[in-house]
Amino acid sequence: MTIPTRNKTKAKDSAGWFDSHAMSHTGRVRPVNEDRFLSKPLNGVWLVADGMGGHSHGDVAASMIVQAAGRVGHHAVHEAKVQDFHDHIFGVNQDIRNLAREHGLGVMGSTLVALLVTGQHFSVVWSGDSRxxxxxxxxxxxISKDHTEVQQMIDDGTLDPAAAASFKRKNVILHAIGVRELPHLDLLSGELKDGDTFILCSDGLTAHLSALEIxxxxxxxxPETACNSLINSALERGGSDNVTVVVVNYRVAPAHDGRP
Structure with missing residues (x-):
């Protein structure tokens, strides 16, 4: 029996509360869990990394990414946090490549999707098909957009979205950390609103559940119960891959009325 990995955290900043939970499961088919997650509400950093299956030591690459992102520090200015994150990811991209070369491991890589928060500002950074x-x-x-061959073909108008699920090369990803000399990262930023819920996940979840089902x-x-339900739903439908979910709820702190 595979024991799922969990992490539950709560944190409060000057503007509001974060209640988050993370969970990862090997699934019903794969012998090794190559997914990793990071949940650091006090630093405003959450991340899912999915080591590339079929390549060498994807779990190691994913673990290195999580460790690098965990070193992102506290920043009063959101842009500084985003830059710090980028610097660490560019650094670990080279570290992964160096490790693979030194030990003759071939191609090592991992997708990533991250949520970065400072005050009322948030940014989503991703590479690959974790969402x-x-x-x-x-x-x-x-919010994220898959870096996959099938998504590129849909964008180009050469593949009908209805045919994407049965497309033979639907699992081919175009970007990942550690694969090329310089990583490709996409970024989207916005402002937090009361009641926002963010869901970060590997493709082991989205292979089995639609956005509406999630x-x-x-x-x-x-968040804790939701993570369990999402993981269990993926397992009930076959659990064909490792599956990782991070759920982050944001609630605005009530205004202080001056009473003790």
């Missing part, structure tokens, strides 16, 4: 969804006002939006679960449950 981040934002549920705001009962509207579910996929939304139905996170709307009715707290």
């Amino acid at each position: 981040l969804y934002l549920n705001r006002g009962n509207r579910m939006t996929q 939304q139905d679960i996170i709307l009715s449950q707290e």
Whole structure:
């Protein structure tokens, strides 16, 4: 029996509360869990990394990314935090490549998706097909955009989205950390709103659950219960890959009325 990995954390900043939970499971098919996660609400950093299956030591690459992101420090200015994160990811990209070369390991790599928060500002950074969804006002939006061959073909108009699920090369990713000399990172930023819920996940979840199914679960449950429900739903539908989920709820702190 595989024992899932969990992490539950709560934190409060000057503006509001974060309640987050993370969980990872090997799934029902893969012998090794190559997914990793980071949950550091006090630093305003959450991340999912999915080591590249079929390549050498994807779990090692994912672990190195988590360790690097965990070194992102506290910053009063959000742009400084984003830059710090980028610097650490560019550094670990080279570290992964050096390790692979020194030990003759071939290609090592991992996707990543990260949520960075400072005050009322948030940024989503990603490379590969791990995703981040934002549920705001009962509207579910996929913030990240898959760096995959199938998504590129959909964008180019050469593949019907309805045919994507059965496309033979649907698992081919175009970007990942450690694969090229310089990593490709996309960035999207915004302002937090009361009630925002962020869902970071590896493709082991989205292979089995649609965005609306994910939304139905996170709307009715707290982060810990939601993570368990999402993981269990993926397992019940086959658990064909490692599956990792991080759920982050944000609530505005109530105004202080001056009373003790």
